[in-house]
Amino acid sequence: MSAGNPSLRPWRDIERRQCRQIMVGDVAVGGDAPVSVQTMTNTPTDDVKATVDQIRRCEEAGVDIIRVSCPDVESTAAMKQITRAARVPVVADIHFHYKRALEAADNGAACLRINPGNIGGDDRVKEVVNAAKANGCAIRIGVNAGSLEKHLLEKYGEPCPEALVESALDHIKLLQDHDFHEYKVAVKASDVFLAVASYSQLADAVDCPLHVGITEAGGLIGGSVKSAIGMGNLLWAGIGDTIRVSLSAEPEDEVRVGYEILKSLGIRTRGVKIISCPSCARQGFDVIRTVQTLEERLQHINTPMSLSVLGCVVNGPGEARETDIGLTGGGKGKHMVYLSGITDHTVEDGDMLDHIVKLVEQKAAAIEAGEAVAFDPHAEPQKQVEAAE
Structure with a gap:
């Protein structure tokens, strides 16, 4: 037991935003589950040994969920071995090609990071949803200020909280139209003020778990400070169910910084x-x-x-x-x-x-x-x- 007893100090209390819970593999996200820590590999995904070795280092650092990029057929084929070797759930990062999502789901991905509006018509969204349902996959909608849809940039003139939230709600509707509800959402920006304002607005608009991060935050020192300011503000306000610290550094460093942020707020204790x-x-x-x-x-x-x-x-x-x-x-x-x-x-x-x-x-x-x-x-x-x- 620690020498002090923080539980007896009410001014330390953080009232967590209430939301429904989803499962990413065997990790609960949202609800009363602990805030989970994520990172992303930077090895070529089709190099199974290098990718698994990096995942192992992240596991030793305490990662709860790990994401790998799946830009091509070779990467999604490698997912079968990677997901079997990993001790934590693996998220497949998909951008534009819906078939990569189908392949990743069939090869063991616990979650698909995909924006439904970017993969084509409703028939493709339906195929991805069906594959996710069949394989027990969650979906993470990842809105980013740097890649907002053209019509939203024309409507708002620049990336702003309203544009990011509208983009997220549009993507959510595409999933809900197919009766899919196992999703979490991120509205990331490299600008701390924009990210915090966007997440704050989205938190009031949806009941799903939120994946929190400041994207393209920078190097180990600058990016850690930037992430701590932005994510710390949100977590202190009770917003955030899973986090990733996005650094130009090794993935295991992202995990360690993530835990330091959570430890400083008394949200998680590790090490x-x-x-x-x-x-x-x-x-x-x-x-x-x-x-x-x-x-x-x-x-x-x-x-x-x-x-x-x-x-x-x-x-x-x-x-x-x-x-x-x-x-x-x-x-x-x-x-x-x-x-x-x-x-x-x-x-x-x-x-x-x-x-x-x-x-x-x-x-x-x-x-x-x-x-x-x-x-x-x-x-x-x-x-x-x-x-x-």
Whole structure:
């Protein structure tokens, strides 16, 4: 259990938008299901080994749903092997050719990302819907400010919230006309203001789950900030049932950033939440390099817990009282370690990193064992589990 108890703080509460629930494979989206984290592969889909290897890295990072592009017959043919190998549901990204949707549905796709209005006449929409129904596929309607229909651009003069929402409603109607309701919708834009306004309007107009993201957000740093501002605003308002952080970075980085956004709002908990100071001349150790190393070395920990890393005693003890494990810089190369908010022991510079990693692994083992055994900072991680058994 964390040192603090956020559930007793009503000002932290987020009232989630109510919507109906759909299934993407075995992952529930919408309703009272957790907000799921998605990403998209960037390998050639017909290179099955490279694509599955990338999916595996994303799975290790915690991805709930993953999307692959299906621009040609070779890609949809590869879907059969990819969907069998993946441990999470796979979404087939289809743009204009409806036959790719039919092939992907037959080859194991859990969801089709397609805009019904872009694939031709009503007969083609009907074929896609029938294939989705026959194979238990959901559909994700993906409206993007950069590819709005010509008649909407002529009507509104430029991409605007009203244009994006109207496009989404038009696509939804095409599915509803064929009695298909297992869909979720996105109205993405690279402009934060446009995206937030569009999602806010759409949330009031529909009862389906919403896939939230800021598209073409940018590189790892800039895109993460942009996504956190836009998606954070929406999630804080209770809008968003599944998310993708769109970065010019590796897909597993998108997953990690997605979880950081959700963790910062208390929506999902996964892995170690590190609270650290920006460092200053008072620091008793190199905070920046220490945090960078801990982030890297603790990526394998999935168990939710909190770790504070503070360079000095100004804010260190206060932050440590709120975290599972705390480290505060001290003098003469010795630093204070806190366990469950209580001062416990000191650690020297040379042993600090290995010691903190060991403590986190031990705490994770105790939590996973149901905390049936007391947390012993001097025991090996496996001993925690053995003691519980």
